[in-house]
Amino acid sequence: MGLSDTLKAINDPVRRAILEFLKQGDASAGTIADQFDLTQATVSYHLKLLRQAELITVKKDKNFVIYHLSASVFEDLLAWLYTIGGTPHDN
Amino acid sequence: MGLSDTLKAINDPVRRAILEFLKQGDASAGTIADQFDLTQATVSYHLKLLRQAELITVKKDKNFVIYHLSASVFEDLLAWLYTIGGTPHDN
DNA sequence: CAGGTATTTAGAAAAATATCTATATAGATT
DNA sequence: AATCTATATAGATATTTTTCTAAATACCTG
Numbered sequence: 001m002g003l004s005d006t007l008k009a010i011n012d013p014v015r016r017a018i019l020e021f022l023k024q025g026d027a028s029a030g031t032i033a034d035q036f037d038l039t040q041a042t043v044s045y046h047l048k049l050l051r052q053a054e055l056i057t058v059k060k061d062k063n064f065v066i067y068h069l070s071a072s073v074f075e076d077l078l079a080w081l082y083t084i085g086g087t088p089h090d091n
Numbered sequence: 092m093g094l095s096d097t098l099k100a101i102n103d104p105v106r107r108a109i110l111e112f113l114k115q116g117d118a119s120a121g122t123i124a125d126q127f128d129l130t131q132a133t134v135s136y137h138l139k140l141l142r143q144a145e146l147i148t149v150k151k152d153k154n155f156v157i158y159h160l161s162a163s164v165f166e167d168l169l170a171w172l173y174t175i176g177g178t179p180h181d182n
Numbered sequence: 183c184a185g186g187t188a189t190t191t192a193g194a195a196a197a198a199t200a201t202c203t204a205t206a207t208a209g210a211t212t
Numbered sequence: 213a214a215t216c217t218a219t220a221t222a223g224a225t226a227t228t229t230t231t232c233t234a235a236a237t238a239c240c241t242g
Contacts, residue, residue, distance in 0.1 A: 065188075
């Protein structure tokens with residue numbers, strides 16, 4: 001919902017890989033889980049966090065749950081980054 | 092050193108507050124610690140993580156350790172964000 | 183409706199992170 | 213040199229996060 005959730009969501013290599021995978025197109029929970037050497041339950045947990053951070057959206061198709069990247073939420077993060085690093089500073 | 096370290100470093104409200112505080116100007120470890128309701132040792136721990144992520148740099152002055160914001164490291168993070176969210180996508 | 187497939191949830195264990203107190207170090211001052 | 217001041221480190225505990233196994237839910241198909 002806020003910056004904190006966005007940061008928490010992307011502060012994990014598995015979740016970043018999920019986002020990168022979804023960049024190539026929508027996919028079901030099972031297909032996503034197959035990408036990792038983790039149980040499906042664990043991947044489902046990561047998907048939940050990404051959903052809560054609104055970085056992905058869900059749609060049902062038959063008994064599949066299809067996930068879709070929703071990158072617009074990064075705007076808050078970008079705004080914060082510009083707050084910190086936006087103005088020229090002598091690095 | 093990489094994206095992972097940058098994200099880990101900013102994935103904590105205390106550390107983000109430290110960065111925001113340093114945005115206003117350099118400050119000593121003690122001055123920074125005074126900003127928080129935490130022990131000096133705890134703040135020192137956070138400063139160490141920020142240092143390791145190269146988000147801040149250090150300089151000694153008498154027996155003070157002066158911290159300085161070094162925002163250029165956000166570039167990797169920005170690059171990754173554009174990887175995910177850069178190309179128009181139907182959100 | 184019975185069985186099957188896909189996914190989520192619950193609960194426990196493991197791993198990582200944050201915090202504290204107490205102590206150490208380093209440099210400055212008397 | 214003794215002491216004081218600022219900061220860092222060590223070790224213990226607490227909290228949070230990740231992961232697993234097992235069970236539950238949900239929906240589809242015969």
